[in-house]
Amino acid sequence: MIRGTIIGSVWATRQAAGLAGRKLVLVAARDADGRASGRVVVAIDTLDAGAGDDVTVAFGSGARNVLAPGPDNRALLCDAAVAAIVEGAA
């Protein structure tokens, strides 16, 4: 997972099956020191995070487990999902 900050939202009417109605957010990724890395990724948000929230984003197969846990989620076309809203970090 990576840490990042939500900086916006994305809307897409034409989406792959299984993703309809899902909220998509733009996340500015941080580097290892917590600074902005300059990269922006799109992630599915099931936690109702808002702009300005610090979040962790799960990539790869782990992102599908955020959407639908279990072995039957292989058909979901999703590689990034908000896994947690960060309240504090040391």
Add this chain to the structure above:
Amino acid sequence: MILGRVVGRVWATRKDARLGGAKLLVVRPHGVYEPALATGHLVAVDHVDAGVGDDVIVALGRPARLAPGGQAGAGAQPADDSHPVDAAVDAAILGVVDRVELDASASARPGAAPGIRRPLPALGGRA
């Protein structure tokens, strides 16, 4: 996932069987994302009938590898069409972008992506 714009199409007759009739599009990621191989573009399987000029959402890596439904090579797709097959794919277009909304205060915060402060010109006309 990343945002990018479709800039072209690729045709191939001789290819891995499990790619079947998959439509392959050339996508240029928007400037706020640098592709890992610094090629400036990537080739993605299209699941949503996108076209050249469309801004799209692209999934990368293993989750992108499911073959397009019903288009897999003969014998590769289960009869009930419920289980995707593993295809030679690492990028797939999963949505056509209607609108992008950037939160001004969040993107201007220290620690937000520096590149995002400039407008996204490729997306500006699609609001």
